[in-house]
Amino acid sequence: MESQKQQDPLLSQLQERLSAVSYEQVLQDPNFETPHDAQFKVIIIGDSGVGKSCLMQRLTQSAFKSDHQITIGVEFGSFMLKLDSRTIIKLQIWDTAGQEQFRSITKLFYKNSHAAVVVYDVSKRDTFEDVGGWLEEIEDNRDQENMMVYLVGNRIDLGDDVRQVSYSEALRLQKEKRLDNLFETSAKTGLNVVELFVALTKHLYLNNKSKLDQFREKDEDLGMSQLQPQQDKYESNRGQSLMLKSNPSRAGNSKDKKKKKGGCC
Numbered sequence: 465m466e467s468q469k470q471q472d473p474l475l476s477q478l479q480e481r482l483s484a485v486s487y488e489q490v491l492q493d494p495n496f497e498t499p500h501d502a503q504f505k506v507i508i509i510g511d512s513g514v515g516k517s518c519l520m521q522r523l524t525q526s527a528f529k530s531d532h533q534i535t536i537g538v539e540f541g542s543f544m545l546k547l548d549s550r551t552i553i554k555l556q557i558w559d560t561a562g563q564e565q566f567r568s569i570t571k572l573f574y575k576n577s578h579a580a581v582v583v584y585d586v587s588k589r590d591t592f593e594d595v596g597g598w599l600e601e602i603e604d605n606r607d608q609e610n611m612m613v614y615l616v617g618n619r620i621d622l623g624d625d626v627r628q629v630s631y632s633e634a635l636r637l638q639k640e641k642r643l644d645n646l647f648e649t650s651a652k653t654g655l656n657v658v659e660l661f662v663a664l665t666k667h668l669y670l671n672n673k674s675k676l677d678q679f680r681e682k683d684e685d686l687g688m689s690q691l692q693p694q695q696d697k698y699e700s701n702r703g704q705s706l707m708l709k710s711n712p713s714r715a716g717n718s719k720d721k722k723k724k725k726g727g728c729c
């Protein structure tokens with residue numbers, strides 16, 4: 465099975481755009497309490513057993529479990545990227561159950577999601593064939609107009625002998641369905657896992673940057689100094705497409721004090 469990566473011009477262009485957004489570091493957020501400036505909700509979907517929970521575990525704990533502990537309903541995780549001293553972007557990630565019996569629960573989590581990561585297993589053709597069904601599920605349940613979709617082929621550590629879905633085939637699907645990006649990953653070795661979520665964070669940031677800038681301008685013009693209560697981490701983002709949060713850790717200078725108040729644009 466051919467796995468040779470073709471250079472796709474559009475994906476290469478996107479890669480260049482994303483590379484232009486530099487970042488200082490990935491931040492750990494074990495208690496989901498680290499202050500941040502903007503938050504995006506991301507949902508991980510795909511057939512049972514493709515490695516959704518392992519991808520999340522690799523991302524948030526740098527670990528891998530070899531047994532399949534079926535996700536019941538949903539599990540929550542977070543990922544934070546510090547772009548610069550005034551911009552920390554957080555992904556609120558919902559790892560959903562792939563099993564059909566939990567579909568009525570997982571459907572609820574598309575609400576307010578800014579992005580979906582649709583995972584298939586490169587060594588199981590049926591999981592790739594089911595991607596179309598997952599995309600329909602997104603269409604039926606999303607409420608954000610510009611919800612982004614990343615296609616992810618996991619388990620590439622298994623090698624070409626067992627591969628049943630080539631990269632070029634996945635690329636065709638990504639183009640045909642106009643999906644925002646395509647990655648091949650291994651939750652087992654960690655290959656491309658952080659890269660995938662860094663790219664997604666930067667992409668969400670770029671697509672919403674003008675709103676973030678507008679919010680900051682308004683904030684400074686109004687000179688607001690009241691700290692609004694932080695939204696609960698599980699609270700929905702009130703139907704807004706971008707959730708901006710206060711950042712109490714950076715109350716040092718007057719400019720930052722103004723930024724403390726948080727709120728939504």
Ligand SMILES: Nc1nc2c(ncn2[C@@H]2O[C@H](COP(=O)(O)OP(=O)(O)OP(=O)(O)O)[C@@H](O)[C@H]2O)c(=O)[nH]1
Nearest residue numbers: 512513514515516517518530531532535562651652
């Ligand atoms: N070789 C290999 N195995 C993987 C990889 N990712 C996951 N697995 C294995 O695949 C199985 C299923 O992984 P999970 O992450 O639990 O699958 P899931 O998609 O969350 O499944 P549900 O929760 O039922 O929807 C486990 O036995 C993992 O060890 C990978 O990148 N490479």
Ligand SMILES: [Mg+2]
Nearest residue numbers: 516517534535
């Ligand atoms: Mg799972």
